[in-house]
Amino acid sequence: MNDTDQIEVTTEVLEGTTIIKPIGEIDLSRAPSLRHHLNEAQAAKPGTLVIDLAEVPYMDSSGVATLVEAMQIARRNKSRIILCSMQERVKSIFEIARLDAVFTIVENREIALET
Amino acid sequence: MNDTDQIEVTTEVLEGTTIIKPIGEIDLSRAPSLRHHLNEAQAAKPGTLVIDLAEVPYMDSSGVATLVEAMQIARRNKSRIILCSMQERVKSIFEIARLDAVFTIVENREIALET
Amino acid sequence: MAEMSRPPDVKLELFSQPRLLAGARALISNIAQRIGFSEIFCGQISLAIDEALCNIINHGYDKRTDGKIMLSIWAIENEPPSLRIVIEDQARQVDPATIQSRNLEDVRPGGLGVYLINEIMDEVKYEKREGGGMRLTMVKLLPTRENCGSVSAANTSQGLGQTHE
Amino acid sequence: MAEMSRPPDVKLELFSQPRLLAGARALISNIAQRIGFSEIFCGQISLAIDEALCNIINHGYDKRTDGKIMLSIWAIENEPPSLRIVIEDQARQVDPATIQSRNLEDVRPGGLGVYLINEIMDEVKYEKREGGGMRLTMVKLLPTRENCGSVSAANTSQGLGQTHE
Ligand SMILES: Nc1ncnc2c1ncn2[C@@H]1O[C@H](COP(=O)(O)OP(=O)(O)O)[C@@H](O)[C@H]1O
Ligand SMILES: Nc1ncnc2c1ncn2[C@@H]1O[C@H](COP(=O)(O)OP(=O)(O)O)[C@@H](O)[C@H]1O
Numbered sequence: 001m002n003d004t005d006q007i008e009v010t011t012e013v014l015e016g017t018t019i020i021k022p023i024g025e026i027d028l029s030r031a032p033s034l035r036h037h038l039n040e041a042q043a044a045k046p047g048t049l050v051i052d053l054a055e056v057p058y059m060d061s062s063g064v065a066t067l068v069e070a071m072q073i074a075r076r077n078k079s080r081i082i083l084c085s086m087q088e089r090v091k092s093i094f095e096i097a098r099l100d101a102v103f104t105i106v107e108n109r110e111i112a113l114e115t
Numbered sequence: 116m117n118d119t120d121q122i123e124v125t126t127e128v129l130e131g132t133t134i135i136k137p138i139g140e141i142d143l144s145r146a147p148s149l150r151h152h153l154n155e156a157q158a159a160k161p162g163t164l165v166i167d168l169a170e171v172p173y174m175d176s177s178g179v180a181t182l183v184e185a186m187q188i189a190r191r192n193k194s195r196i197i198l199c200s201m202q203e204r205v206k207s208i209f210e211i212a213r214l215d216a217v218f219t220i221v222e223n224r225e226i227a228l229e230t
Numbered sequence: 231m232a233e234m235s236r237p238p239d240v241k242l243e244l245f246s247q248p249r250l251l252a253g254a255r256a257l258i259s260n261i262a263q264r265i266g267f268s269e270i271f272c273g274q275i276s277l278a279i280d281e282a283l284c285n286i287i288n289h290g291y292d293k294r295t296d297g298k299i300m301l302s303i304w305a306i307e308n309e310p311p312s313l314r315i316v317i318e319d320q321a322r323q324v325d326p327a328t329i330q331s332r333n334l335e336d337v338r339p340g341g342l343g344v345y346l347i348n349e350i351m352d353e354v355k356y357e358k359r360e361g362g363g364m365r366l367t368m369v370k371l372l373p374t375r376e377n378c379g380s381v382s383a384a385n386t387s388q389g390l391g392q393t394h395e
Numbered sequence: 396m397a398e399m400s401r402p403p404d405v406k407l408e409l410f411s412q413p414r415l416l417a418g419a420r421a422l423i424s425n426i427a428q429r430i431g432f433s434e435i436f437c438g439q440i441s442l443a444i445d446e447a448l449c450n451i452i453n454h455g456y457d458k459r460t461d462g463k464i465m466l467s468i469w470a471i472e473n474e475p476p477s478l479r480i481v482i483e484d485q486a487r488q489v490d491p492a493t494i495q496s497r498n499l500e501d502v503r504p505g506g507l508g509v510y511l512i513n514e515i516m517d518e519v520k521y522e523k524r525e526g527g528g529m530r531l532t533m534v535k536l537l538p539t540r541e542n543c544g545s546v547s548a549a550n551t552s553q554g555l556g557q558t559h560e
């Protein structure tokens with residue numbers, strides 16, 4: 001992996017909830033880096049993992065696959081994943097892939113934390 | 116010229132001052148369309164022509180040449196041209212070409228109208 | 231699918247490297263925009279090309295980074311306005327019939343690429359190339375007011391609704 | 396200027412059409428960004444390429460739209476990090492010495508392209524191609540903290556000052 005294949009991520013750990021906010025396009029070159037960050041966050045078994053996608057202008061099926069994988073891990077851990085603040089262009093791929101009904105997708109971070 | 120080679124422009128005519136606001140990248144394909152709009156505005160011989168570049172994220176030397184041409188016309192007409200609201204990326208080309216001292220370039224439209 | 235008689239407006243050749251996908255997307259999206267596709271459509275077209283390139287890297291070249299990928303792009307402004315993209319590789323040849331999208335009901339990682347390509351593009355054809363490798367031909371027509379050929383125009387999603395103007 | 400022994404990471408071929416410049420810029424800017432160039436530098440590199448392509452269209456092909464232009468791009472991540480771009484055409488051959496920037500004091504429309512290319516890029520070389528047409532080789536090194544090789548680092552302009560990080 002090149003340096004530029006690392007995705008920038010900010011992580012906040014609250015009481016029982018972890019918020020992960022990746023920054024930048026998520027495609028085949030950066031999905032492995034995102035997977036690494038998600039695995040790390042999920043290793044601590046938070047009750048809820050919020051993935052804030054406000055700063056992700058683009059995602060391809062490699063990124064979606066990484067999120068589906070994280071959801072499967074969450075199910076095994078009996079924890080939840082909430083996606084929030086999705087940009088229109090990214091929402092469009094979830095809709096085409098009919099994953100908008102499979103994931104819990106909310107408008108913004110505030111709603112995610114109340115959910 | 117193709118349809119997409121037409122640059123979108125809004126024009127406001129005030130007392131003695133015309134404000135032209137082109138929208139989009141100005142390169143070799145769109146400079147002729149910008150020239151057309153500037154010529155039209157200058158035909159009415161306004162005392163001041165303000166060119167608001169707030170919505171121009173990119174300009175190459177074809178765009179710059181068009182503005183230099185407009186300045187020469189303004190000089191012949193004994194009128195003024197003021198450039199305002201230039202984005203950083205566009206300012207950079209004026210600086211490299213040392214045209215930042217040749218043109219009157221101001222921060223925003225308000226200052227342009229007071230100048 | 232009619233063959234194009236004139237040469238492509240743009241040709242792009244790249245190695246099978248994930249780091250080069252973003253550049254290819256930027257080029258395609260920009261050309262699509264020039265033809266008149268809305269921002270959401272440009273994003274979807276970029277996605278379809280991205281998915282096709284990912285599949286060539288992952289399945290065709292088994293993630294090797296030294297394989298060649300050639301794109302030919304026609305920016306068709308009339309007759310009717312459309313974008314035509316042919317992607318060729320020198321990778322493994324497979325029976326086009328085996329390149330299929332899976333059942334989406336079964337939610338699991340992966341297996342969305344071919345589905346997305348088919349949903350987004352108006353014409354999609356996989357073939358074996360004579361000299362080895364595969365060829366994928368894709369066409370996307372510019373939607374008109376009468377012909378709102380968007381992906382999910384059928385399932386009236388809100389997100390995509392905005393693109394029909 | 397050392398020759399590159401490895402093949403280019405990306406090749407782009409386009410017709411001498413102004414409407415295709417934006418796509419070429421988008422590709423180059425994206426590749427530059429991947430190497431680590433800041434946004435302002437990506438913009439400047441795109442500008443240099445744009446100017447070179449404009450000159451080929453205007454002077455090489457006399458504004459004909461059916462001329463071929465070939466770009467070869469090396470995204471060099473080490474040794475040191477840099478972007479190398481070779482632009483070739485099949486247009487008029489001119490003596491490289493005649494491709495010169497004019498005196499900027501004399502403010503008039505035009506005559507900035509070659510100046511901008513020279514200011515922006517670290518290495519610039521024009522040559523006649525063996526088979527006909529011209530070849531322009533350009534290299535831009537990634538500025539480091541020690542080596543702030545920005546355009547107008549000398550004339551301490553404010554706009555560009557922000558890019559040195
Ligand atoms: N370019 C290709 N070369 C060979 N096989 C391919 C190619 N593209 C797709 N396939 C086949 O089609 C299947 C479905 O692809 P896709 O829907 O993108 O899902 P995924 O890549 O996640 O398996 C792949 O698993 C593969 O067997
Ligand atoms: N690709 C080229 N082929 C032939 N002549 C060129 C080429 N590029 C530049 N030149 C020559 O160099 C001169 C300076 O170019 P430039 O600085 O871009 O200004 P302009 O294009 O506005 O004349 C041109 O007028 C032309 O004579």
